[in-house]
Amino acid sequence: MIAIIDYQAGNIQSVSNAVERLGFDTVLTRDKQTILQADKVILPGVGEASSAMNNLTKYELDTLIKNIKQPFLGICLGLQLMCDSSEEGQTNGLGIFNTKVKRFSAAEKVPHMGWNTLNTLKGPLFNRMDQSPDVYFVHSFYAELSKYSIAQCDYILPFSAAMQKDNYYATQFHPEKSGTIGQEILKNFLIL
Amino acid sequence: MLKKRIIPCLDIQNGRTVKGVNFVGLRDAGDPVEMAEKYAKDGADELVFLDITATIENRDTLIDLVSKIAERINIPFTVGGGIRTLEDAARLIQNGADKVSLNSAAISNPSVITDIKQVFGAQSLVIAIDAKRIGDEWFVFSHGGRKNTGLKVVEWAKEVELLGAGEILLTTMDSDGTKNGFNLELLEKVNKSVNIPLIASGGAGNRQHFKDLFTKTKVSAGLAASIFHFGEISIPQLKTYLLDNNLPIRK
Numbered sequence: 365m366i367a368i369i370d371y372q373a374g375n376i377q378s379v380s381n382a383v384e385r386l387g388f389d390t391v392l393t394r395d396k397q398t399i400l401q402a403d404k405v406i407l408p409g410v411g412e413a414s415s416a417m418n419n420l421t422k423y424e425l426d427t428l429i430k431n432i433k434q435p436f437l438g439i440c441l442g443l444q445l446m447c448d449s450s451e452e453g454q455t456n457g458l459g460i461f462n463t464k465v466k467r468f469s470a471a472e473k474v475p476h477m478g479w480n481t482l483n484t485l486k487g488p489l490f491n492r493m494d495q496s497p498d499v500y501f502v503h504s505f506y507a508e509l510s511k512y513s514i515a516q517c518d519y520i521l522p523f524s525a526a527m528q529k530d531n532y533y534a535t536q537f538h539p540e541k542s543g544t545i546g547q548e549i550l551k552n553f554l555i556l
Numbered sequence: 557m558l559k560k561r562i563i564p565c566l567d568i569q570n571g572r573t574v575k576g577v578n579f580v581g582l583r584d585a586g587d588p589v590e591m592a593e594k595y596a597k598d599g600a601d602e603l604v605f606l607d608i609t610a611t612i613e614n615r616d617t618l619i620d621l622v623s624k625i626a627e628r629i630n631i632p633f634t635v636g637g638g639i640r641t642l643e644d645a646a647r648l649i650q651n652g653a654d655k656v657s658l659n660s661a662a663i664s665n666p667s668v669i670t671d672i673k674q675v676f677g678a679q680s681l682v683i684a685i686d687a688k689r690i691g692d693e694w695f696v697f698s699h700g701g702r703k704n705t706g707l708k709v710v711e712w713a714k715e716v717e718l719l720g721a722g723e724i725l726l727t728t729m730d731s732d733g734t735k736n737g738f739n740l741e742l743l744e745k746v747n748k749s750v751n752i753p754l755i756a757s758g759g760a761g762n763r764q765h766f767k768d769l770f771t772k773t774k775v776s777a778g779l780a781a782s783i784f785h786f787g788e789i790s791i792p793q794l795k796t797y798l799l800d801n802n803l804p805i806r807k
Contacts, residue, residue: 375649377623377650377651378652381652385630410654470751475753477776478601478753479561479806480557481557498806502632502654502722503679504679538632541654542631543596543631
């Protein structure tokens with residue numbers, strides 16, 4: 365069973381649909397026992413960082429996520445919440461990745477919206493795939509490059525397109541919306 | 557490098573796809589779920605669904621359609637037509653729409669833009685602008701292009717950005733359905749005046765029109781309906797042509 369954390373953060377149905385298309389059972393939940401018993405856990409999210417973080421705290425999911433042992437995947441806002449802090453709403457994050465989330469400068473259009481190329485891929489999420497795939501992004505804030513970066517993307521500046529620390533994985537792009545390549549990346553996580 | 561997006565638009569009426577010329581004289585063009593799947597397989601970068609009937613009685617049909625599309629396709633899609641409130645937007649997003657598109661309602665009640673942005677983020681909100689030239693000035697039209705709002709296009713575009721729109725879908729009504737090409741002058745002018753992505757719509761008739769759009773303006777995306785639905789241009793052919801012309805396009 366794949367637990368998808370439901371903390372009232374936008375379109376989480378898409379993530380559930382994408383996982384089910386790959387043949388896995390999903391449960392949309394904020395119940396602690398259900399999350400702890402799941403094989404894998406996904407933190408999706410589109411929306412605003414400070415209100416999303418407030419919801420995680422309100423449902424007492426912040427401590428649970430920080431101590432989880434299963435493979436865990438944060439997507440988009442999920443990645444940003446796993447960092448130390450975000451400039452969006454000046455909020456603290458979960459502190460799994462010791463790095464900061466900043467706003468893109470207005471040098472180009474913001475949000476960074478559309479298909480962009482990944483480079484410098486590392487680790488199991490990108491097993492058996494093209495080394496410069498195009499995936500779908502939509503975000504106005506980014507995590508800086510750090511020792512956790514397992515994929516980079518260039519928009520205005522190079523930033524972390526995916527990160528990993530131990531059992532924690534995260535993607536700034538949306539694998540659930542990135543066509544067959546996104547499906548492969550999601551599958552690589554689901555079979556970890 | 558960020559790729560230029562090719563976006564087929566499916567106009568929906570009573571659960572079927574239609575597309576008219578200059579907004580009248582609609583023809584039936586197929587089952588939207590099947591078409592969405594085919595476009596996704598063909599390499600469309602996103603999809604837009606516009607419910608052109610958008611009556612209250614048809615809302616549940618649209619919601620059902622949105623969840624079926626979300627179950628089957630793995631690229632982003634936007635839904636527009638008849639969205640007036642945060643609750644309307646929430647119902648579509650919770651059933652799997654990635655973005656919602658507002659037009660008339662944003663004009664009569666601009667605060668709905670901020671309401672949606674605060675709950676779902678700017679990236680979930682596309683403001684559609686229907687533009688028509690009168691004399692030397694481009695004006696915003698509402699209600700399916702029937703009513704001149706008196707708003708100037710550039711000013712309205714700037715205002716919706718300020719209020720919280722994440723993207724603008726600009727249709728030049730004079731060219732919509734005519735296949736005479738995008739209105740590059742207006743598109744570039746609006747694109748320069750805002751810092752959010754702009755989707756061009758209205759007038760695409762052949763491959764050259766997309767090449768012109770992406771070489772002569774900096775807009776992010778081109779949208780078209782009839783040329784894709786009736787098989788005049790296939791998306792793979794269009795993309796190959798644009799790649800051959802050294803444009804940044806997703807393979």
